Amino acid sequence: MQQVDQQQRNLTFLQAITEALSQEMERDKSIVVMGEDVRIWGGVFGRFKGFREKFGDDRVLDTPISEAGFVGAGVGAAATGLRPVVDLMFVDFFGVAGDQIVNQAAKMKYMFGGKAKIPLVIITMIGGGLSAAAQHSECLYSVFAHIPGIKCVVPSTAYDAKGLLTTALRQDDPVMFFEHKFLHSSTEGRPVPKESYAIQFGKADIKREGTDVTIVGLARTVHQSLEAAQELQTQGISAEVLDLRTIVPMDEQAILDSVKKTGRLVVVDEDYPRCNIATDVAALVASKGFNYLDSPIGIVSSLDTPPPFSPVLEEAFLPSVEKIVQSAKAAVHRT
Secondary structure: OOOOOHHHHHHHHHHHHHHHHHHHHHHHHOEEEEEEOOOOOOOOOOOOOOOHHOOOOOOEOOOOOOOOHHHHHHHHHHHHOOOOEEEEHHHHHHHHHHHHHHHHHOOHHHHHOOOOOOOHHHHHHEOOOOOOOOOOOOHHHHHHOOOOOOOOEOOOOOOHHHHHHHHHOOOOEEEEEEEEHHHOOOOOOOOOOOOOOOOOOOOOEEEEEOHHHHHHHHHHHHHHHHHHHHHHHHOOOEEEEEEOOOOOOOOOOHHHHHHHHHOOOOEEEEEOOOOOOHHHHHHHHHHHHHHHOOOOOOOEEEOOOOOOOOOHHHHHHHOOOOHHHHHHHHHHHOO
């Protein structure tokens, strides 16, 4: 029987997340999972399917429909020696548990003079494209990036998702892990090794090299940016696509180095346009890399309105390959 090369496995984004969780729970008995319907159903998209049989009822905990209650329980568990993974089903629901995340998890280490450890991972789904309407389609990672004390992870590929989640589960600080549901079935990107591996936070990844314009994205917008780069290539424009991977910490040097090479910048962000990651990246380059720029910075974001239910309106609301292409061409041709 021919031996399979484990380095060439193409897992889906969701499978990679499940594998990282399972491997880390095998390695570290203090990791527990809690959330709505995680024990029987494995969570809303089956992320934890089979975990109850493998790890038992003491480590896979169903909770009431009370984000304030189970996120608070996760913070308390983290403060007292466990390493909880809390399934906040959709990021849109975070407001119910805002105090537990912003005032407790994020600040406890600071308020106790660095003596407290809060090894908490909140894994939550983000993003549009599936007509899930206004309360199940937001991104909102920019909100958490604004709060000191929280690390924020936004992967775009199965390979990155597994490695970054492994790192998150080994942190002694709270981590928000944002999982774009549109990418669940995606197998794009590097093959996923079977063995456990970790990807360092704060290290962006160049998904495509180029010389004429830098396109910075995260989560689904990385894939849209890669499609836009292919279209731009047919028009004689070489686009470099930079995947942030984590927004806290953010790899500022990688952004600046890329813009220094290309002289132009387009930032693509599915979050709302005011005070989002795109404006943060643009401010960084404007303040620390202004002399590198040959044209104004382009920003492609969602519109300043709640996500629509209508597929036609949602398509108009979200960033698109066409919008990225137009912004990149404008940056190049204004030189």
